[in-house]
Amino acid sequence: MDTTTPTLAPKAHVISLFSGGLDSSLSVLLMLRQNVQVTAITFMTHFGCDLSDRSSCSSNPYPAAKQFGFDVKLVHLADKFVKIVQDPTYGYGKNMNPCVDCRILMLREAKDYMEMVGADAIITGEVLGQRPFSQMRPKLHLTEREAGLKGRLLRPLSAKLLPPTIAELDGRIDREKLEAICGRGRHRQMELAKEFGLENYPSPASGCLLTDPEYSRKLRDLLQHTPHINFIDLNLLQVGRHFRLTPETKVIVGRSESDNNKLEAYAEPADWLLEVMDTGSPVTIVRGAPTPEDLEKAAAITARYCDLRTEPSVEVTLRQAKDSRTLRLEPGTAEWVESLRV
Numbered sequence: 001m002d003t004t005t006p007t008l009a010p011k012a013h014v015i016s017l018f019s020g021g022l023d024s025s026l027s028v029l030l031m032l033r034q035n036v037q038v039t040a041i042t043f044m045t046h047f048g049c050d051l052s053d054r055s056s057c058s059s060n061p062y063p064a065a066k067q068f069g070f071d072v073k074l075v076h077l078a079d080k081f082v083k084i085v086q087d088p089t090y091g092y093g094k095n096m097n098p099c100v101d102c103r104i105l106m107l108r109e110a111k112d113y114m115e116m117v118g119a120d121a122i123i124t125g126e127v128l129g130q131r132p133f134s135q136m137r138p139k140l141h142l143t144e145r146e147a148g149l150k151g152r153l154l155r156p157l158s159a160k161l162l163p164p165t166i167a168e169l170d171g172r173i174d175r176e177k178l179e180a181i182c183g184r185g186r187h188r189q190m191e192l193a194k195e196f197g198l199e200n201y202p203s204p205a206s207g208c209l210l211t212d213p214e215y216s217r218k219l220r221d222l223l224q225h226t227p228h229i230n231f232i233d234l235n236l237l238q239v240g241r242h243f244r245l246t247p248e249t250k251v252i253v254g255r256s257e258s259d260n261n262k263l264e265a266y267a268e269p270a271d272w273l274l275e276v277m278d279t280g281s282p283v284t285i286v287r288g289a290p291t292p293e294d295l296e297k298a299a300a301i302t303a304r305y306c307d308l309r310t311e312p313s314v315e316v317t318l319r320q321a322k323d324s325r326t327l328r329l330e331p332g333t334a335e336w337v338e339s340l341r342v
């Protein structure tokens with residue numbers, strides 16, 4: 001099937017919320033097949049909707065865009081997204097994922113763009129009943145209403161099961177050529193993928209990092225103890241093992257060389273970096289307002305994870321922008337260290 005850029009003037013122009021996954025790719029292809037112009041937006045956040053991150057809702061949008069000939073814009077939601085994670089109007093899913101607020105925010109951003117370029121509608125790859133928290137019928141209506149998109153939000157994969165949009169009613173988009181897919185099965189999507197020649201699409205993602213229980217636990221702890229989080233705090237959630245010493249002070253211990261390098265790179269001037277020299281050792285970062293006793297605890301945790309952990313005492317080096325020192329101490333026991341784990 002030829003879905004390359006049509007030679008006739010397009011019948012309409014739609015903005016696609018585009019993750020690069022199968023469903024959003026198919027919704028775009030259903031539009032291109034009707035000679036509708038598509039501009040896709042791929043959103044990024046600090047919570048793993050990163051193009052290289054297979055755990056996220058998003059995957060690389062460019063292969064499909066290149067294959068089928070449509071434009072992609074990348075938009076980072078930055079602190080707008082952080083705000084909804086801190087205080088979602090519609091609550092969280094199973095973990096820290098505020099999926100309904102997330103969809104509303106993305107739709108509002110897409111709406112602004114749609115109005116700016118004079119496009120006719122927004123499309124998404126949502127499938128009625130596919131995700132329990134955000135894609136049941138009342139939630140689909142809610143997100144449409146809250147984003148101010150009544151009549152202008154089209155879900156091509158489930159369109160025949162939903163009220164017609166304005167562009168369908170006035171004939172610019174042919175409703176008969178849209179789909180009536182419902183539920184979690186993917187049989188019809190597979191058929192369509194074959195029909196369109198869509199290959200190598202990523203398997204369905206379970207969601208962004210906010211759907212991960214371990215990540216969510218660390219984030220909850222951060223939000224609870226840090227009134228003004230910054231992007232370094234958020235980036236650090238994806239690195240190392242996390243320990244809470246006091247409400248003000250936390251410790252992060254690298255698990256690998258890559259973690260160690262990231263901890264060194266993310267350290268701010270007030271942070272302490274700890275390490276056991278001349279042996280296999282994690283880099284540890286101490287953030288917050290550590291007392292001398294807290295630094296000793298952080299050193300004992302670091303010693304616990306270094307290659308000399310069975311020695312009676314280990315020398316740990318501590319450095320900060322304006323200070324450095326060493327502490328010789330006994331490595332913490334496994335039980336004690338675990339008791340501090342976030």
Ligand code: SF4
Nearest residue numbers: 057098099102207208
């Ligand atoms: S899993 Fe939910 S919160 Fe995360 S990006 Fe997807 S819709 Fe948004």
